[in-house]
Amino acid sequence: AQSVTQPDIHITVSEGASLELRCNYSYGATPYLFWYVQSPGQGLQLLLKYFSGDTLVQGIKGFEAEFKRSQSSFNLRKPSVHWSDAAEYFCAVGGSSNTGKLIFGQGTTLQVKP
Amino acid sequence: GAGVSQTPSNKVTEKGKYVELRCDPISGHTALYWYRQSLGQGPEFLIYFQGTGAADDSGLPNDRFFAVRPEGSVSTLKIQRTERGDSAVYLCASSSGGGYTGELFFGEGSRLTVL
Numbered sequence: 001a002q003s004v005t006q007p008d009i010h011i012t013v014s015e016g017a018s019l020e021l022r023c024n025y026s027y028g029a030t031p032y033l034f035w036y037v038q039s040p041g042q043g044l045q046l047l048l049k050y051f052s053g054d055t056l057v058q059g060i061k062g063f064e065a066e067f068k069r070s071q072s073s074f075n076l077r078k079p080s081v082h083w084s085d086a087a088e089y090f091c092a093v094g095g096s097s098n099t100g101k102l103i104f105g106q107g108t109t110l111q112v113k114p
Numbered sequence: 115g116a117g118v119s120q121t122p123s124n125k126v127t128e129k130g131k132y133v134e135l136r137c138d139p140i141s142g143h144t145a146l147y148w149y150r151q152s153l154g155q156g157p158e159f160l161i162y163f164q165g166t167g168a169a170d171d172s173g174l175p176n177d178r179f180f181a182v183r184p185e186g187s188v189s190t191l192k193i194q195r196t197e198r199g200d201s202a203v204y205l206c207a208s209s210s211g212g213g214y215t216g217e218l219f220f221g222e223g224s225r226l227t228v229l
Contacts, residue, residue, distance in 0.1 A: 032214050041135030043223070045220070046158070046217055049214075090156050095169070099212070100145060100209060100213045100215075101162055102159065102218070104157050105158070107155070
């Protein structure tokens with residue numbers, strides 16, 4: 001069965017530092033992979049997605065993610081974190097290309113220190 | 115409105131009561147999803163509508179949960195005989211296409227607390 005693991009429940013980084021959030025997935029075929037961000041009082045927002053092609057994908061707000069099939073990973077990165085990036089981040093894998101349903105990881109809470 | 119609208123934003127009810135949660139998707143979006151997010155967890159899929167029909171309801175936990183979308187727009191999630199374990203944030207999302215062709219837009223959720 002498909003599943004997503006985000007090993008880090010909580011991460012704290014200093015403003016301006018680089019960021020990497022880890023995501024590992026379990027899926028039998030070529031996965032559809034997503035990263036979403038959830039800020040307080042706001043709905044989940046799509047940061048980026050990977051379906052096929054170039055394994056390094058660019059997203060909004062300066063985020064990027066790299067798909068590594070050999071490691072079953074889809075880690076999210078940002079070179080320089082801003083205080084406004086503090087939020088909860090969810091990695092998700094597509095559970096069915098027919099329905100478009102998503103299987104989410106449990107999330108990583110990002111805290112940004114000034 | 116411009117985004118997915120969910121009402122009520124907060125609902126407190128007593129164990130055993132009936133609850134309805136409403137979702138108003140982005141205009142023109144044919145695909146609509148319900149997810150449930152428990153504290154400290156990621157969202158869990160409940161049900162998917164394409165138009166008026168429930169194309170996938172495999173995530174509904176039991177027969178106390180039911181959802182409708184009679185005119186292919188607004189959807190209502192109905193929970194009968196609520197239990198304390200039903201306490202969670204219920205998220206609605208809509209998309210312009212089926213599968214992963216369109217971006218999924220989420221509402222802010224309805225927080226349900228069962229006392």
